[in-house]
Amino acid sequence: MDAHISPSTVSGTARAPPSKSYTHRAILAAGYSDEATVYDPLDSADPRATQRAVNAFGGDVTPVGDGNALAITGFDGTPYVPDDVIDCANSGTTMRLVTATAALGDGLTVLTGDDSLRSRPQGPLLNALSTLDVRAESTRSNGQAPLVVGGSLAGGTVSIPGDVSSQYISALLMAGAVTDEGIELELTTELKSAPYVDITLEVLEDFGVTAEPVGTSGTDGVRSAGADGFVIEGGQQYAPANGEYHVPGDFSSMSYLLAAGAVAAADGESVVVEGAQPSAQGDSAIVDVLDRMGADITWDRDAGTITVGAAPLSGTTVDVGNTPDLLPTIAVLGAVADGDTVIENCEHVRYKETDRVSAMATELETMGAAVTEEQATLTIHGGESTLEGASVEGYHDHRVIMSLSVAALAAAGSTTITGAEHVAVSFPDFFEVLSSLGAGVDRTE
């Protein structure tokens, strides 16, 4: 499906979808428990893959209420050997978190996914599990899915790099809690995407499970724990207070709505985003980035609302080591801003649904922006020309598609983006929300 976006102004109020990262973890943590109800889960393609995995391991995930909650019966720490292959579809989080769950089983689990997921790196997690005496193999011996995993993980001490994906660490922490011996994780490199491990620690704590970070670090104002590693004791029981867990709003999804307001709010009007309660999400840094670029933005943390109006933006430098999913949004803001926007520390953003550094460089150039792409730095030379409407490629990647939609609002002339249906991964009604704010959106098969 193609999305056709016309140059538009936007204004009004929109609610951010629930957090994808918290939803995955809450569903799996409920799977590790006896039973729990997860309120306000994100209902989109990626968390559905995690639901499928919990069902495959012998749990049961059933929507209740008017669809705003999931009643989950867990496999209580001991996953069954699945009857069939687990299809993680496009979801890296599912594949990584569930690989460690599969390692607990006393038989083998086979995990696969779509073309994109089968090209993403799983090697460091497979190596770590092998060190812990579990069978963990890539069928093609290339560190990529399909994967075959199993062998009654008992725990132990293991070293793992932290600069490919933080999801490996989250996976081992979640599974480590129900092993006999617990897991001691030693990081062999700097930890990238560290706030996602903070999210894991927060969800674990809410489910009554404790894990200890070893060492602390903090760059660009984003809290991050566990510079040296993590220790999680075994034999723990997952059980949230009152059997309930509530999912907060998603700041990565919010970033598109906030960017839309910053580049295209009507004169004297603003975009208000609801559901913006503070949490461990590193991507709440988008508020600070917009503020530094000169946007007219205010975050009422108590009310959970962010209000943003259009103002002339100027380029800035952003380290996305902790916030990889913001790269497409920031690249678009840079293309509209005056002066250079330098996005540093972005090498790991190349290992996502697509190589997002290269995808954003290519498509923003197609729209007329001047861009310099290096291995770990993307520089957008804003102000050199106005963005032009164009036909651009969405790379089957939800974040590339949503961010290019924002660029299209500020371009001269209509823009067509391929693969519009892939917003279903994290923000299924993205185009309806954009349209409700006044954007000209049309979709064709």
Ligand SMILES: O=C(O)C1=C[C@@H](OP(=O)(O)O)[C@@H](O)[C@H](O)C1
């Ligand atoms: O754990 C998570 O929920 C996520 C971690 C990040 O990945 P990496 O840790 O691979 O950078 C992020 O990009 C992804 O969208 C979600």
Ligand SMILES: C=C(OP(=O)(O)O)C(=O)O
């Ligand atoms: C990279 C992402 O997710 P995952 O790793 O779960 O596929 C994302 O949502 O941008």
